[in-house]
Amino acid sequence: MKDVLKCGIIGYGYMGEIRRRVVESLPGLKLVGICEVQDDVREKIQDVPAFKSYEELLKQDVDIIFVCTPNCFSPEIAMRAMDLGKHVFCEKPPGRNVQDILDMRAHEKKGVKLMFGFNHRYHPGIAKAKVLIESGRVGKIIGLRGVYGKSGGAKYHESWRNKKEISGGGILLDQGIHMLDLFRYFCDDFEHVKCFVNTAFWKFDLEDNAFVILQNHKGQTASLHSSATLWRHTFQMNIILEEGYMIVEGLLSKTGSYGREKLIVAKRQFEDEAEAVGNPSEEVTYFDRDLSWDIEVDEFVKCIQENKAVTMSSSHDALRVMEIIEQAYKDAESNLVSEGDDEKHCHF
Secondary structure, three states: OOOOEEEEEEOOOHHHHHHHHHHHHOOOEEEEEEEOOOHHHHOOOOOOOEEOOHHHHHOOOOOEEEEOOOOOOHHHHHHHHHHOOOEEEEOOOOOOOHHHHHHHHHOOOOOOOEEEOOHHHHOHHHHHHHHHHHHOOOOOEEEEEEEEEOOOOOOHHHOHHHOHHHHOOOHHHHHHHHHHHHHHHHHOOOOEEEEEEEOOOOOOOOOOEEEEEEEOOOOOEEEEEEEOOOOOOEEEEEEEEOOEEEEEEOOOOOOOOOOOEEEEEEEOOOOOOOOOOOOOOEEEEEEOOOOHHHHHHHHHHHHHHOOOOOOOOOHHHHHHHHHHHHHHHHHHHHHOOOOOOOOOOOOO
């Protein structure tokens, strides 16, 4: 077991900078190189070697590679790194489609660890809700409802995330994937998927709104609205349980634009138990420190150091959530009709 794991970062945008902060803050990790193709960005990298091609970085003495590139590049880089015996931490979306994940899993050989950046699982509001549910305090989950959206922005048209050949999907794949992963985190797999998408405002080749309904063999149902037209950054997840409900609202982020993260917990109360019908007493917990980035990487490091399987945000999790998204896109496509079809009313 190595005392210090040497790390390299490929892609030095928003997520690359976050991963650098995490690597430099955790004991037992050492940053030894960064790859960035954009000359102006690479020239600003200080205190660590900077490479223009990821092949150059992979030739170095590196134990862990953080892949922080657009998802059209992630699979190839991850596979090359794993073939060289490097452990890989890959950001979401994990790829453009299910086949990308299957390809990566085929290179996930013995002794090499692969983990994906579904860091919402590690947010304090989500983590506390998970613990409370597993305690049985509020009964079993009946259903889930999520709203996750952004405001777009003046330069939203310029983002690589809205180019199909690079990203593979719109707001559902880019941002909604986090909520769908959380649905699986709380309820496991969903067998039935229904979806409607549209380009309500931005007029990209990709959806700017997606409405997804899921159901599993246990009868648990989940619904998601993933949107780039809410005009404010929004995160809300409702968990409906046998004995009450929970709401995770707001999201700790670098910009703070999603609002203060909080968890609301309430026990079911009928009129014979409360003075106000339909308004049970609520317990509210606020969170002001986002340690999710550090916690998930620390979990990855433990898997490497203790040589144990990655069970959180694993390639299995990535495959399953991508299968849901692929099913959703296929169902949405089947709901689309040509101009003039009056029997259906979903137009794309």
